[in-house]
Amino acid sequence: MSTTMPNDNLPNYQTDNGANHETIAALRRSIIAASPKLAHDDIHQQTWLLGTTGCHLCDVAESLMNQLAAVQPINYHYIDISDFNEPLMMHFATTIPVVLTPTQRLNYPFSVLDLQQLLV
Structure with missing residues (x-):
């Protein structure tokens, strides 16, 4: 299912894990x-964890990323959506935490196993 953003400058994003x-x-x-x-x-090829301050699910997701990093080398960058323009921030406001690789998107909820499968 696709969701159209209110700003015409933004592409039409899929909100499920099947985004192409x-x-x-x-x-x-x-x-x-x-x-x-x-x-x-160097940021272009990294995995990104999108979240924001005060989001307990984002804290859980970062903990899961760190658990995976303890047993398997991963390189990820935490990005706070509050730094985005309003349309883009609102796109993620109800879906964070989100993990974005250069080719895949994983919406919460996810487990360490899900992350491992995504990042291997």
Whole structure:
């Protein structure tokens, strides 16, 4: 199921875990455009954990990422959605935490096993 954003400058994003690679790439470009501090080269290939301060589920998701990192090397970057423009922030406001790889999206709830399967 696709959800159209209220801003015409943003692509049409899928909100389920079946988003295609092209949609993920467009989403990642929009996030980088909305948060210029992400515009450095090494961030493009990293896994991103999207969340925000005060979100207990985001804390749980970060803990799961750290549990996985303790047994398997992973490289991820935590991104706070409060740094985004309003339309993009509102897109994620009810779905965080979200894990974005360069080609896949994983919405919460997820487990360490889900993360391991996603990131291997």
